[in-house]
Amino acid sequence: MPDVLQIENLRTHFFTSDGVVKAVDGISFSVAEAQVLGLVGESGSGKSMTCRSIMRVIPAPGKIIDGHIYYQGQDVLAWPESRLTQFRGREVSMILQEPMTALNPVLTIGDQIVETIVQHENVSRREAQARAVNSMKRVGIPAAERRLKEYPHQFSGGMRQRAMIAIALACKPKVLLADEPTTALDVTIQDQIIRLVQELQQDLGMSVVWVTHDLGVVAQLCHRVAVMYAGKIFELTDVFELFENSRHPYTRGLMHSIPAGASRDGKLASIPGQPPNLLDLAPGCPFAPRCSYTKDRCRAEEIVLRPVSAGHYSSCLRFEEIWN
Amino acid sequence: MSASDRLISAGNGQPLVSIKDLSKTFVLGKSIVRRILGKKPEYLRAVHGVNLDIYQGEALGLVGESGCGKTTLGRCILRLYEPDQGQVLVGGQNVMEMHGPALREMRRRMQIIFQDPYSSLNPRQRVRHMLAEACSVHKVCPPAELNEHVRYLLNIVGLGPDVADRFPHELSGGQRQRVNLARALAVEPQFVVADEPVSALDVSIQAQVVNLLMELQERLHLTMLFITHDLRLVHYVSHRVAVMYLGSIVELGPSEPLFARPLHPYSKALLAALPKVDPRVRARAPAIKGEPPSPINIPPGCPFHPRCGLANNQCKAETPPLTEKEPGHLAACFMV
Numbered sequence: 148m149p150d151v152l153q154i155e156n157l158r159t160h161f162f163t164s165d166g167v168v169k170a171v172d173g174i175s176f177s178v179a180e181a182q183v184l185g186l187v188g189e190s191g192s193g194k195s196m197t198c199r200s201i202m203r204v205i206p207a208p209g210k211i212i213d214g215h216i217y218y219q220g221q222d223v224l225a226w227p228e229s230r231l232t233q234f235r236g237r238e239v240s241m242i243l244q245e246p247m248t249a250l251n252p253v254l255t256i257g258d259q260i261v262e263t264i265v266q267h268e269n270v271s272r273r274e275a276q277a278r279a280v281n282s283m284k285r286v287g288i289p290a291a292e293r294r295l296k297e298y299p300h301q302f303s304g305g306m307r308q309r310a311m312i313a314i315a316l317a318c319k320p321k322v323l324l325a326d327e328p329t330t331a332l333d334v335t336i337q338d339q340i341i342r343l344v345q346e347l348q349q350d351l352g353m354s355v356v357w358v359t360h361d362l363g364v365v366a367q368l369c370h371r372v373a374v375m376y377a378g379k380i381f382e383l384t385d386v387f388e389l390f391e392n393s394r395h396p397y398t399r400g401l402m403h404s405i406p407a408g409a410s411r412d413g414k415l416a417s418i419p420g421q422p423p424n425l426l427d428l429a430p431g432c433p434f435a436p437r438c439s440y441t442k443d444r445c446r447a448e449e450i451v452l453r454p455v456s457a458g459h460y461s462s463c464l465r466f467e468e469i470w471n
Numbered sequence: 472m473s474a475s476d477r478l479i480s481a482g483n484g485q486p487l488v489s490i491k492d493l494s495k496t497f498v499l500g501k502s503i504v505r506r507i508l509g510k511k512p513e514y515l516r517a518v519h520g521v522n523l524d525i526y527q528g529e530a531l532g533l534v535g536e537s538g539c540g541k542t543t544l545g546r547c548i549l550r551l552y553e554p555d556q557g558q559v560l561v562g563g564q565n566v567m568e569m570h571g572p573a574l575r576e577m578r579r580r581m582q583i584i585f586q587d588p589y590s591s592l593n594p595r596q597r598v599r600h601m602l603a604e605a606c607s608v609h610k611v612c613p614p615a616e617l618n619e620h621v622r623y624l625l626n627i628v629g630l631g632p633d634v635a636d637r638f639p640h641e642l643s644g645g646q647r648q649r650v651n652l653a654r655a656l657a658v659e660p661q662f663v664v665a666d667e668p669v670s671a672l673d674v675s676i677q678a679q680v681v682n683l684l685m686e687l688q689e690r691l692h693l694t695m696l697f698i699t700h701d702l703r704l705v706h707y708v709s710h711r712v713a714v715m716y717l718g719s720i721v722e723l724g725p726s727e728p729l730f731a732r733p734l735h736p737y738s739k740a741l742l743a744a745l746p747k748v749d750p751r752v753r754a755r756a757p758a759i760k761g762e763p764p765s766p767i768n769i770p771p772g773c774p775f776h777p778r779c780g781l782a783n784n785q786c787k788a789e790t791p792p793l794t795e796k797e798p799g800h801l802a803a804c805f806m807v
Binding site: 303 | 530536537643645673674675676677678679681682685700702703704706707708709710725726727730740741743744745746747748749750751753754755756757758759760762763
């Protein structure tokens, strides 16, 4: 499958009054057609800012200072605003964690879907309305004709997220960027949304970048996974390899800290320490202060993603020594 | 298996906290605007007729989705909300009938840890002040020993003595939750309600705080009500688990059998909806359709019947009681 998105050495930095925050710091990955890529990380790892960089909607004082973002071979960073307007929503769409803040509270759900369609395509409002009803049915909103006329506050959390997906998919984009869309939802509703996205993704042949901190969601939904930490990609591989053969201590630490399903069975393996302060990063691997395999060179050498096997990359300086 | 585990699974323990037929309904829409518009108030039935014993030294997990009433139940036990009916007996005394010094003493014995470590600490007080205040209000130690006691408290939650002079904004989320824990333990309680104590924390920090919580629970012989929506966590932390749906407990039993062989259709659906941490085991269809009905509009009969595949006419008309289906394992369902 050809790549729809290619990110090369992307750097998005925030120039705050306290110093430079390197939110995204030299990451590279690509997303193939009809592929679901999981971006995994904790808060502050740079996963959301990666998505926002692709959409070119970075809040001030953030700036993309280096790198390339290619959409079907074209450099998104070279595009003028007029081209971006076409790109956002038509070619790449985004759904967010909290649908209540992403939806406009004073417009009906129907108006918000129609607006998206009319903005991007040369169709009449009536036609757009009909398509809005269809896309609402498609995402499993019951009584779509009636609910089209309702406002976001009349929707439940799960229904709002379905409405967000309906808006995002109204113009059949090639890529969907999903920024923790199920984190605020209950587990049964999360399950429904995951299965819905899975079904839509397969039917439409769409690519998805799914941002999450939940390895269960990754295991259920993703084909390929990028694990992020402190603005860098630590590990990049397909989902089976990640769970069976991880080559990074951080990834393994995250997996071990999930309770394995036994009551009060010893201690949970936890990762000691806390995520680093991005304003004050020591040289070397940003995970070194918390890692049990740290040697002197981990605190000195810059990390880069290196191949482990075909399609599997790790940034750990010592993975050959540790797992051989 | 520790001694307390054996005691509890054998059912010989004494309940420390006994909840009898507890209900709490919130009245919505008493606002002037609604009254001028002539709208009738609405009733939100948050907790409905809950009976529950929590044994000495036990960690009882209370699990359910948002809006199921688990937080309301926890707060009613401590009388942070006044229940509409029912009793909470702690060591045989009814908390609902207490006032004055007796209630204050009872409040010392029962503490709560809140979910949000950011809003539950006073941003203008140093950690030392917060911990010392709890101790002096409840006269836990003589004023001369306060500093010593604060150091001890920080030590047992794994924080250095330097944290005492910090403000909450200088601490990370995990550290703040440790301070919350220290504050709850400052007054030497017997019973702690932990209301989603780690949900606001990062994954790598959650495990640290959970380990600490369990270690302290065993060391200090605490009885704990552990409220969470996280099924993996509740399985791990709890001796026994209660599953709540729309204000009622639908299943109650020891952690192991309940997670291995859930009885109630809702518990089954809940566990099936949990994403398996294994890419080789992928589900195709969602475990359960539909959404929980609003607690303002609870259907008659079994609250779960509109989403239940097994529901028949009896389920639509009558509310199933919580009955023992296996030794120590209770479910509120006509069909199992």
